[in-house]
Structure formats: C-alpha cells, structure tokens
Amino acid sequence: MRIVVLVKPVPDTASGGERLRPDDWRLDRAATTATVNANDEYALEAALKLTEAHGGEVILLTMAGTGATDTMRKALAMGAASGVLVTDDALGGSDIVSTTRVLAGALGAMEYDLAFAGADTSDGGGGVVPAGVAALLGLPYLSYAAKIEPDPAARTVRVNRINPAGYEVLEAPMPALVVATQALGEPRYPSLKGIMAARSKGLETKALADVAVVGGDAAVGGAASTTAVLSAEAPPPRGAPRVIREPADEAARQVVAFLAERRII
Amino acid sequence: MPAGAIWVHGELAGDGSLANISTEAATLARALGDAAGVDVVGVVVGADPSAAAGELARYVPRVLAIAEPATADHAAGTIVGQRIAALVERDGPAVLLTGAGPEGRDVAGVVSALTGWGVLVNAVGVTWDDGPVVTMSVFGGKLTTTSRLTGDHGIVTVRPNVVTAEPAGSPGRVEDVEAAGALTLPQVPIVDRVEAAGVAAPIEEARVIVAGGRGVGGSDGFKVVEELAAELGGAVGATRAAVDSGWIPYAQQIGQTGKIVKPALYLALGISGAIQHKVGMQTAETIVAVNRDPDAPIADFADLVVIGDLFEVAPAITAALRSRKAG
Amino acid sequence: MPYRLSEDQAALRDAVRILADEQIAPRAAEIDRTAEFPWDVKELLAGHDVLSLPYPEQYGGLGGDLLTVCLAVEQISRVCATSGLILAVQELASLPLLLAGSDDQKARWFPDLASGKLLIAFALTEAEAGSDVAAARTRARRDGATGDWIIDGSKRFISQGSVADLIVVFAATAETDETARHRRLSCFVVEKDMPGFGVERIEHKMGIRGSPTAELSFNGVRVPDANRIGEVGQGFEIAMRTLDRSRPGIAAQAVGIAQGALDVASAYARDRTQFGKPIAEFQMIGAMLADMDAQTEAARQLLYKACTEIDAGAPDTARWSAVCKLVAGDTAMRVTTDAVQVLGGYGYIDEFPVERMMRDAKITQLYEGTQQIQRLVIARALTARR
Numbered sequence: 001m002r003i004v005v006l007v008k009p010v011p012d013t014a015s016g017g018e019r020l021r022p023d024d025w026r027l028d029r030a031a032t033t034a035t036v037n038a039n040d041e042y043a044l045e046a047a048l049k050l051t052e053a054h055g056g057e058v059i060l061l062t063m064a065g066t067g068a069t070d071t072m073r074k075a076l077a078m079g080a081a082s083g084v085l086v087t088d089d090a091l092g093g094s095d096i097v098s099t100t101r102v103l104a105g106a107l108g109a110m111e112y113d114l115a116f117a118g119a120d121t122s123d124g125g126g127g128v129v130p131a132g133v134a135a136l137l138g139l140p141y142l143s144y145a146a147k148i149e150p151d152p153a154a155r156t157v158r159v160n161r162i163n164p165a166g167y168e169v170l171e172a173p174m175p176a177l178v179v180a181t182q183a184l185g186e187p188r189y190p191s192l193k194g195i196m197a198a199r200s201k202g203l204e205t206k207a208l209a210d211v212a213v214v215g216g217d218a219a220v221g222g223a224a225s226t227t228a229v230l231s232a233e234a235p236p237p238r239g240a241p242r243v244i245r246e247p248a249d250e251a252a253r254q255v256v257a258f259l260a261e262r263r264i265i
Numbered sequence: 266m267p268a269g270a271i272w273v274h275g276e277l278a279g280d281g282s283l284a285n286i287s288t289e290a291a292t293l294a295r296a297l298g299d300a301a302g303v304d305v306v307g308v309v310v311g312a313d314p315s316a317a318a319g320e321l322a323r324y325v326p327r328v329l330a331i332a333e334p335a336t337a338d339h340a341a342g343t344i345v346g347q348r349i350a351a352l353v354e355r356d357g358p359a360v361l362l363t364g365a366g367p368e369g370r371d372v373a374g375v376v377s378a379l380t381g382w383g384v385l386v387n388a389v390g391v392t393w394d395d396g397p398v399v400t401m402s403v404f405g406g407k408l409t410t411t412s413r414l415t416g417d418h419g420i421v422t423v424r425p426n427v428v429t430a431e432p433a434g435s436p437g438r439v440e441d442v443e444a445a446g447a448l449t450l451p452q453v454p455i456v457d458r459v460e461a462a463g464v465a466a467p468i469e470e471a472r473v474i475v476a477g478g479r480g481v482g483g484s485d486g487f488k489v490v491e492e493l494a495a496e497l498g499g500a501v502g503a504t505r506a507a508v509d510s511g512w513i514p515y516a517q518q519i520g521q522t523g524k525i526v527k528p529a530l531y532l533a534l535g536i537s538g539a540i541q542h543k544v545g546m547q548t549a550e551t552i553v554a555v556n557r558d559p560d561a562p563i564a565d566f567a568d569l570v571v572i573g574d575l576f577e578v579a580p581a582i583t584a585a586l587r588s589r590k591a592g
Numbered sequence: 593m594p595y596r597l598s599e600d601q602a603a604l605r606d607a608v609r610i611l612a613d614e615q616i617a618p619r620a621a622e623i624d625r626t627a628e629f630p631w632d633v634k635e636l637l638a639g640h641d642v643l644s645l646p647y648p649e650q651y652g653g654l655g656g657d658l659l660t661v662c663l664a665v666e667q668i669s670r671v672c673a674t675s676g677l678i679l680a681v682q683e684l685a686s687l688p689l690l691l692a693g694s695d696d697q698k699a700r701w702f703p704d705l706a707s708g709k710l711l712i713a714f715a716l717t718e719a720e721a722g723s724d725v726a727a728a729r730t731r732a733r734r735d736g737a738t739g740d741w742i743i744d745g746s747k748r749f750i751s752q753g754s755v756a757d758l759i760v761v762f763a764a765t766a767e768t769d770e771t772a773r774h775r776r777l778s779c780f781v782v783e784k785d786m787p788g789f790g791v792e793r794i795e796h797k798m799g800i801r802g803s804p805t806a807e808l809s810f811n812g813v814r815v816p817d818a819n820r821i822g823e824v825g826q827g828f829e830i831a832m833r834t835l836d837r838s839r840p841g842i843a844a845q846a847v848g849i850a851q852g853a854l855d856v857a858s859a860y861a862r863d864r865t866q867f868g869k870p871i872a873e874f875q876m877i878g879a880m881l882a883d884m885d886a887q888t889e890a891a892r893q894l895l896y897k898a899c900t901e902i903d904a905g906a907p908d909t910a911r912w913s914a915v916c917k918l919v920a921g922d923t924a925m926r927v928t929t930d931a932v933q934v935l936g937g938y939g940y941i942d943e944f945p946v947e948r949m950m951r952d953a954k955i956t957q958l959y960e961g962t963q964q965i966q967r968l969v970i971a972r973a974l975t976a977r978r
Binding site: 011018019020025095096097100104119120122123124125126127128129130131132133134135136138139140141142143144158160161162163164165166167168169170171172176215216218225226227228229230231232233234235238241242243244245247248249251252253255256258259260262263264265 | 278279340342343346365367370371372373374375377378379381382383384385386387389398401402403404406407408409410411412413414415416419422426427429449450451453454455456457458459460461462473497529530551552553559564565566567568569570571572573574577578580581582584585586589
C-alpha cells in the first residue's frame with residue numbers, strides 16, 4: 001500500500017520563539033526551530049502502522065520553504081520512505097486557497113492508495129485544506145478518523161468518523177483522502193537508527209513550475225493571497241486580580257459573568 | 266466594496282436540530298448585518314432540514330432550507346459544501362460564516378475549493394469595516410492577529426463561545442429551496458452509526474480544569490469539585506496535599522510532582538497556590554480561585570479571587586451555570 | 593577539532609533529549625524512591641537504539657564515537673542519573689571487548705548487547721582493592737586438563753552487577769609471586785548463569801539509588817578459555833585503557849546532573865516570588881545561577897574536547913579523561929549543592945528534584961577512580977612530560 005501523508009513544518013512551541021514579521025505579518029519562520037505539526041504526526045503514525053501491517057510505504061508531501069527539508073528528515077526518521085517538497089519563493093505567504101490548489105496539484109501527480117492529513121496545524125491552520133484538496137481532486141473525503149481500516153484486496157477503506165454522539169462508520173473506494181485525529185494513537189519517537197537512516201532517504205524538491213496546480217487559472221502564492229493580516233499583538237499580561245467578597249450567590253453570579261465575558265462559557 | 270449579504274451556515278446536530286455553534290454564528294451574522302447594513306441569510310442543508318431551519322429562523326430574518334436526501338446516509342460535509350457552493354456562487358454574499366468545528370471546517374474547505382473564496386479561520390472575534398475583520402488567537406494564545414479578506418467574498422469559520430446566542434426580536438422566515446444540479450464529488454456512504462461515550466481526554470488536554478486542594482477536606486468534599494467540573498465540561502484536578510491524603514488519584518495531581526497544565530480556565534477551590542502547585546498551572550489563560558484566606562499566595566496571580574467558603578461558593582456557581590444554560 | 597557538533601551528533605543528542613524529557617523524567621523520582629532498577633527505561637533505551645551506540649555497525653550497533661555516547665549519557669542524566677548510568681555502564685563494561693576482544697568474542701556478544709537484550713557489568717573493584725587495582729585477590733586458576741579457568745573471589749561496588757547478563761571480571765592469574773604487579777591480572781567474561789556465580793548483597797546508597805550496586809561472589813566458577821579477553825597477564829593494562837576511555841562517560845553523567853539542577857534552579861528562581869518579586873531578580877541568587885551556568889558549560893566543553901581528542905587517538909588519552917572527569921565531578925557537586933541553596937527549604941524536600949540530584953552527584957567524585965586518583969593520573973602525565 002502506498003500512503004501519502006501531508007506534513008507541514010510549524011514553529012516549535014517548546015522553543016517559544018514564534019512571532020510574525022512586523023513588515024508583512026508573515027510567520028517569521030527563521031525565528032524559531034521548526035518541527036512536524038503535531039496533528040500530522042498522528043496521521044504519519046497511523047500510516048506507518050498500516051504499512052507495517054499491510055506492507056507498502058509512506059511518502060511525505062509538504063509545501064513549505066527550503067528549510068523544510070530538516071523537518072521532513074524528522075518525519076523520515078519516524079519511518080516514512082521518501083518525501084516530496086514543493087518549494088518556491090512565489091509560494092511564500094500562501095493562503096488557504098493557494099495551499100489547497102498547489103497541494104492538490106502535487107498530490108494529483110503522485111500514485112497512492114490513501115492520502116492522510118492531520119486535523120489542523122498549530123501555526124494558525126483551520127483544518128480546511130484537506131477537505132479542499134479532496135474536493136479539487138474528486139477524492140472520497142473521510143474526516144476526523146478515530147480508526148482507519150483499509151482492505152487492500154478489495155481496494156476500499158473504512159473509517160470511524162468521530163461525531164458528538166460517538167462515531168459513524170464510513171466506507172469508500174481507494175484512492176481516498178482521510179483526515180486523522182489524535183484518537184488514532186500516539187506517534188512514535190524516532191529511533192536513533194531511524195534518524196541515521198533518514199539522511200539517505202530520498203527527498204525530491206519541486207518548484208511551482210513543476211506542479212500542475214489544480215482549480216483554475218488564478219495565480220497562487222503570497223502575492224495572490226485572498227486574506228491579509230492587519231496586525232498582531234501579544235495578549236495583555238495578567239493584571240492585578242479582581243477580588244470578590246460578596247455572599248455566595250452574588251459571588252457566583254459575578255463569576256459566571258466573568259467567565260462569559262472571557263468567552264469560557 | 267461588497268454590498269453582498271452575510272450568510273451563515275446552520276449545522277445539523279445528530280438528531281436533526283440546530284447545532285449550538287450555529288446559534289452563536291447566527292447571532293454574530295446578525296450583528297455584522299446590522300453593522301454593514303446588509304441582508305442576513307441562513308442556509309441549512311440536510312435530509313430533513315425543517316427543524317434546524319425553523320430554529321435558525323429565530324436568529325436571522327431569512328433561512329434557505331435545502332432538502333438533500335443524500336445526507337441521510339452519506340458523509341455530509343462534501344454534499345453540504347457542494348450545495349452551499351452553488352448557492353453562494355449564485356447569490357454572491359460578502360461572507361459565509363461557518364462553525365470552526367469538524368462539520369463547519371469540512372463545509373468551509375469544500376466551499377472554498379469550489380469557489381476559490383478565501384477563508385479566515387478560528388475567529389474569536391468578527392467586526393465589520395467594509396468587510397469582515399477577524400481576530401484570531403494563534404500559537405496557543407501567545408499572539409492575537411487581526412485579518413481581513415482581500416477580495417469581495419470569503420468564508421469565516423467561527424470558534425465556539427465567541428458570542429452568546431441571542432434570538433432576534435421577531436422570527437424570520439424559512440424558504441424551501443430545491444437542490445439544483447448533480448452532486449459531482451464522490452459520496453461516501455455511512456455504513457453504521459455507533460453511539461459511544463467519548464474516551465476521557467487526558468487532563469493535560471482539558472480546556473477547563475476545576476481543582477481541589479487541602480481546603481476540600483476529604484474525598485466527599487471532592488463531589489463539589491466534580492459537579493462544578495461537570496457543569497463546565499471540564500476535568501478534575503488536585504494538589505499534592507489532596508492526593509497524598511488519598512482523596513483523589515495521583516493521575517489528577519497538578520504541580521511540580523504531578524502534571525503541568527495550560528487550560529483555558531483553571532478554577533482552584535481551597536488551594537493556597539504554594540510554589541510547588543503554582544508551577545503546574547500558572548500558565549493557564551484564566552485563573553479563578555475560591556479561598557477563605559485573602560492572603561493565600563494564589564490571590565497574587567489569579568485573575569479573579571472569591572474570598573469565601575468553597576462549599577458555599579462552588580455549588581452556587583454550579584447552580585448559576587445551570588440556570589444560565591436553561592434560560 | 594570542529595567547534596560545533598556534527599549534524600548527526602546534534603540530531604542524536606536532540607532525539608535522546610526528547611526521549612529523556614518526555615518518557616524518563618516522569619519516572620525519575622519514583623526510581624529514586626523505590627531504589628528499583630528501571631527495566632522499563634532500559635527497554636525504552638534499547639527500543640530506540642540508544643544502547644546500541646557503543647557497538648560497531650557490523651554487529652548491529654550505531655558505531656557511535658565516544659562523544660556521541662557521552663552526548664546521550666548527558667541528556668539522560670539531566671533528568672535521571674540512574675538512567676544515564678545504564679548506557680554509561682554498557683559502554684564501560686564493553687570497552688575491554690572493544691579494545692582487546694577477539695572477533696569471535698565480539699561476534700558472539702555484541703549483537704545482543706547492541707540490541708539491548710543483554711546487559712554487561714564491569715567487575716574490577718574489591719573490598720581490599722579499590723584505588724589499588726593491582727591488589728585484586730580474586731583468582732583465576734587454570735585447569736590444565738581442559739584449559740578452563742576456575743575463578744574464586746569476590747567483587748564489591750559493581751554497578752548493575754545484579755542485573756547484568758555478562759560480567760567482565762578481572763582476576764589474578766599470576767603463576768609466581770615474583771610476577772610484576774601490573775602483570776598479575778587477566779580479564780574474563782563470566783555469564784550470570786554459570787554455576788558458582790552469585791550476588792551477595794545490594795548496597796543502600798546515598799544516590800543513583802535505582803542503579804543496583806552489588807557485591808558479587810565467585811565460588812569455583814568455571815569459565816572457558818574462549819571467554820578470556822586479551823592475553824594472560826594483560827588484565828591490568830586492559831583495565832587502565834578501559835578507564836581512560838570510560839571516564840568521560842562519568843563526566844557526561846556529571847555534566848548532565850549539573851545541567852538538570854541548573855534548569856530546576858533557574859525555573860524556580862523565575863517563579864518563586866518573595867519580597868514582592870521573583871527571587872531571580874535578587875543579585876545573590878542571580879550571581880549563584882550565573883556561576884552555576886559558567887561552571888557547567890566549562891565542564892561540558894572540556895568533556896566534548898576530551899572525547900574528541902580520545903576519538904582522534906591522542907597519545908595523552910589518560911590525561912584527557914582524567915581532567916574532564918575531575919572537573920565535571922567537582923562541578924556537579926558544587927552546582928547541585930548550589931541548586932539546593934537556591935531553592936532554600938524547598939530544595940531540601942523531595943517536592944523538588946534538586947536534593948536527589950545533589951545525592952546523585954556525589955558518586956561522580958568517587959567511582960571510575962576517585963578525584964584523588966584522577967589527580968594522580970594528571971600529575972604523572974605532567975611530570976612525565978619533562
């Protein structure tokens with residue numbers, strides 16, 4: 001089985017340097033180390049488990065800056081066999097529409113039985129790209145998977161899709177696009193041998209010109225962005241606490257109002 | 266600049282009623298429509314959309330209800346997305362609001378792909394200034410950004426609890442709309458539905474934690490903590506003192522020798538806030554403390570402190586939350 | 593020497609650090625409290641190839657150089673000195689085979705050691721032969737008929753001696769009393785199931801409490817000649833050459849312990865407020881933390897340099913390993929003591945890990961040669977040059 005996993009490098013929150021560039025409000029990807037988006041690791045782990053059980057290999061697909069090769073090596077160290085990086089200066093600052101079209105174009109040129117994506121990204125992603133990629137490629141779309149069961153012989157896949165009441169079981173023919181959730185299981189730590197082996201695994205780089213972008217003639221990339229960031233600021237530091245000394249019922253009323261004001265309820 | 270309307274997608278809950286997030290998004294849509302001076306339209310797509318559409322009409326003046334039998338036994342997102350994409354291309358609203366949960370994201374992704382419309386995601390605030398101006402919280406709350414669309418049309422996915430749902434003064438009307446055209450994207454059949462209690466998320470992932478300390482006094486006392494946690498949909502935490510006394514299992518211990526947590530709300534009941542506990546929860550977005558002692562260290566770093574008996578205050582908060590939900 | 597780690601070394605170091613922070617750190621307090629050997633941590637390290645670092649690739653190892661092994665020991669020791677020792681002892685006890693073992697012996701044992709299936713211990717010290725290694729009394733007598741060796745005696749303070757599958761034993765094989773002191777010993781591999789081998793006691797220790805320190809007894813243990821490492825009479829030389837290469841591993845443990853203590857103290861000083869502000873803003877605390885950082889970094893850089901020189905085959909290996917262990921051990925003791933000081937009363941109780949780190953640090957001034965022995969080695973190297 002060939003499974004493509006969409007992987008995005010995102011700022012490593014543990015290192016704490018995430019910030020936006022003040023001149024154009026784009027993510028300052030040099031300010032901090034990058035790591036594989038956490039949700040994508042769950043997708044990757046699920047793919048690795050399936051290829052271990054059914055045979056086959058996992059291929060990474062990423063659209064990012066040239067420095068993404070380091071992050072992709074981390075994913076290769078987990079056990080993916082190879083990767084494709086779509087990288088181009090024009091793609092810097094791409095919005096959701098561009099990203100969806102370019103990824104769909106790159107994925108469309110690959111051979112695979114299943115494509116996996118993480119539920120969303122920690123650097124401001126909204127979890128809408130996978131649905132868009134599936135729509136542009138006419139792929140069956142199975143989202144929010146708590147369990148993925150392919151049947152390679154029958155070329156179908158069954159997915160337990162989480163919903164508020166429990167889950168529904170979906171079934172589709174391959175090739176199909178599946179969105180992974182954390183319910184699929186904790187991602188493995190790369191072994192040291194995996195880390196060493198990752199250095200010699202194939203990482204293919206493609207420029208924008210090498211990709212048959214899907215979805216119309218409209219331009220892609222940062223210049224064509226359909227959204228724009230106007231400003232960014234850190235939230236105000238915690239000020240002096242508000243103290244309530246009222247009787248219980250009145251205090252409770254004020255607490256509830258406070259929580260509502262803070263959008264917690 | 267766009268004179269287009271504000272549209273809001275009404276999601277269906279499992280039983281065919283309107284999902285809570287859509288009541289909030291609809292309230293927001295109405296506010297934006299007032300600010301922009303444009304129409305507000307709701308759109309509901311489902312096998313039997315009438316109940317949800319009727320509910321949505323309490324919030325917006327006009328609701329388009331599309332009966333789409335395919336959603337009865339196929340994954341809904343792709344189908345709903347196609348129907349809504351066709352309608353927004355026909356009517357050209359300025360913005361389509363959806364929820365930022367799984368259902369809303371699936372629909373937003375499909376609509377964006379089919380129309381080429383941009384998406385502003387995970388809005389925690391939306392105002393109007395010649396188009397939607399969206400506030401997002403990124404990097405786990407470290408940064409708040411303000412963004413807008415660059416074109417005349419776009420989609421905004423809205424987080425839960427951004428607005429309080431508020432029905433309009435008078436109910437709107439529902440229009441039944443015929444589903445037009447073929448569905449071209451693959452339909453994924455639902456072969457089974459299972460109702461299952463979700464696996465409790467680990468405490469480190471809880472959005473809300475209500476924690477008890479020495480002041481709780483015993484495992485019986487923890488009932489008060491649990492009830493408040495349940496009402497807030499949160500997890501129960503504890504200090505080392507409570508765990509060492511055997512009132513609650515170690516898995517729920519927060520602090521230097523327990524777990525480090527960063528929830529949206531940490532509600533501390535009878536907890537002094539000594540350093541070994543503080544290091545476990547001080548980065549919570551909002552900290553509320555209930556304590557009899559006004560000089561407890563937690564009073565220095567909480568956002569809100571209630572000086573009182575937790576056995577009176579906590580149940581009062583639980584009751585106040587319940588009546589708010591009901592009313 | 594290149595002044596930065598190679599990409600590989602940095603990648604391996606980072607991977608071990610993540611493993612240590614996420615999977616080993618939560619266990620550290622319990623390991624110390626229960627004083628039980630952490631088999632789960634051993635499996636974790638084996639499963640992620642960390643224990644394969646010292647062994648050549650042809651036997652399934654990662655062929656790591658000394659610096660890479662030390663990077664791993666350092667990262668693990670930051671969170672748990674007992675766990676860091678697991679790798680350090682594997683390295684120490686495997687060195688006689690790496691340095692003087694035959695190809696047959698390597699092929700026989702290295703694959704299972706690399707996979708982490710077998711643990712190996714280094715049995716040199718005796719009750720009456722600590723610093724004075726050559727005074728060892730454990731004897732190995734040759735059985736003229738079979739060529740086997742019969743080992744009798746006992747060894748004391750053997751790290752992981754009770755959990756090891758293979759024990760590298762140094763025993764006296766001298767034929768006559770005129771044999772020179774440094775030619776009296778030979779080196780053998782005893783397998784734990786061999787009849788006559790026993791574990792007499794496990795010590796209760798100040799620190800590294802999860803690492804079993806054992807007294808081992810050998811009562812007529814019959815060992816085939818194929819288990820002899822190196823030549824008859826070469827034991828002392830093998831032991832010295834081993835320690836020259838293994839001492840950096842203890843220095844790495846010491847640097848890790850110091851860094852771990854510094855991390856806890858710095859975080860505490862940021863979070864703890866007294867007199868209206870974080871104590872980190874008081875000069876006395878700030879100065880202590882600064883000194884702790886400078887000393888730890890100095891010990892670390894000396895360690896890395898020593899490893900690089902030893903890996904490059906420097907002729908003064910003994911001096912390099914002694915200086916790095918001397919400095920690192922004393923640094924660990926000083927930094928952990930200061931860490932307890934920064935935390936004040938909280939540093940003295942088990943609520944915070946620094947009291948454990950201080951107890952753990954002390955051993956790095958004692959084993960694999962006391963600080964006094966290190967000074968002896970360094971002084972001899974200095975005066976021998978003239």
